[in-house]
Amino acid sequence: MVYFLSDSHIGSRALTDRHAHEQLICSLLSDLGRDATAIYLLGDIFDFWFEYLWQQPQEYTLTLSTLRQLTDKGVDVHFFTGNHDLWTFGELARQTGMTIHRQHEELVINNRRCFLAHGDGLMSTDALRKYPKHVRRRIRQFMFIRRIFHCRPLQMLFRLLPPAWGNRFGYEWSRKSRLKELARPWPYKGEDKEELVLFAKEKETTTHFDYYIFGHRHIELDLQLATSARVIILGDLFKLYSYAAMDDNGNIELRTLDIQNN
Numbered sequence: 001m002v003y004f005l006s007d008s009h010i011g012s013r014a015l016t017d018r019h020a021h022e023q024l025i026c027s028l029l030s031d032l033g034r035d036a037t038a039i040y041l042l043g044d045i046f047d048f049w050f051e052y053l054w055q056q057p058q059e060y061t062l063t064l065s066t067l068r069q070l071t072d073k074g075v076d077v078h079f080f081t082g083n084h085d086l087w088t089f090g091e092l093a094r095q096t097g098m099t100i101h102r103q104h105e106e107l108v109i110n111n112r113r114c115f116l117a118h119g120d121g122l123m124s125t126d127a128l129r130k131y132p133k134h135v136r137r138r139i140r141q142f143m144f145i146r147r148i149f150h151c152r153p154l155q156m157l158f159r160l161l162p163p164a165w166g167n168r169f170g171y172e173w174s175r176k177s178r179l180k181e182l183a184r185p186w187p188y189k190g191e192d193k194e195e196l197v198l199f200a201k202e203k204e205t206t207t208h209f210d211y212y213i214f215g216h217r218h219i220e221l222d223l224q225l226a227t228s229a230r231v232i233i234l235g236d237l238f239k240l241y242s243y244a245a246m247d248d249n250g251n252i253e254l255r256t257l258d259i260q261n262n
């Protein structure tokens with residue numbers, strides 16, 4: 001089996017018991033590891049991950065050891081950076097043995113052509129035109145912040161900060177963004193408006209994929225396009241506790257973790 005997970009936001013200060021949450025995610029990872037050949041982590045696994053020059057992240061010891069156990073037993077674990085955990089400069093791969101992906105990938109998995117990405121920053125060329133002004137503003141703000149986050153010189157400056165300062169800023173920013181989303185969720189906008197669906201449709205005009213698999217949106221979606229491509233948005237492991245599983249024949253389905261029995 002191959003599994004696709006995203007948006008667990010481990011460590012989030014918006015959680016009442018973040019340690020219980022981390023344990024839940026790690027026990028899921030270990031369970032999946034029993035029959036997984038590969039696990040694709042599609043972004044925002046950590047609510048804030050930053051490797052400073054003189055200090056590596058001190059949290060997440062359980063997650064890191066769980067991931068290390070998976071790769072040690074031969075599971076192919078792939079970590080796509082999200083918009084909360086993109087600040088890895090080699091340490092995360094070293095500690096866990098995962099393969100890090102800093103941008104989208106086009107991969108063949110179990111004979112299916114897959115387009116994999118966290119999903120932030122992907123937009124069809126004409127998407128902005130379709131939105132009302134307040135949505136366009138929100139998207140532009142997001143893209144501006146995204147550019148700052150990805151700016152190498154600024155990353156290097158941030159690495160020089162005392163970790164206590166940097167972390168206070170990072171976790172607080174993440175906590176606010178989680179709370180904002182919980183208070184005012186953005187439901188599925190529909191096939192003609194959802195950015196990632198529009199992106200997939202545009203991509204299909206030049207290249208066909210069997211699956212487009214995304215995280216980031218914290219909604220569950222399994223949508224078949226006219227070209228027979230399927231757009232899968234994974235939901236999250238924060239509130240929805242959903243993920244996707246692909247069998248050896250390349251069939252994929254969304255699953256929900258039964259958190260009552262965990």
Ligand SMILES: [Mn+2]
Nearest residue numbers: 044082083216
């Ligand atoms: Mn995200």
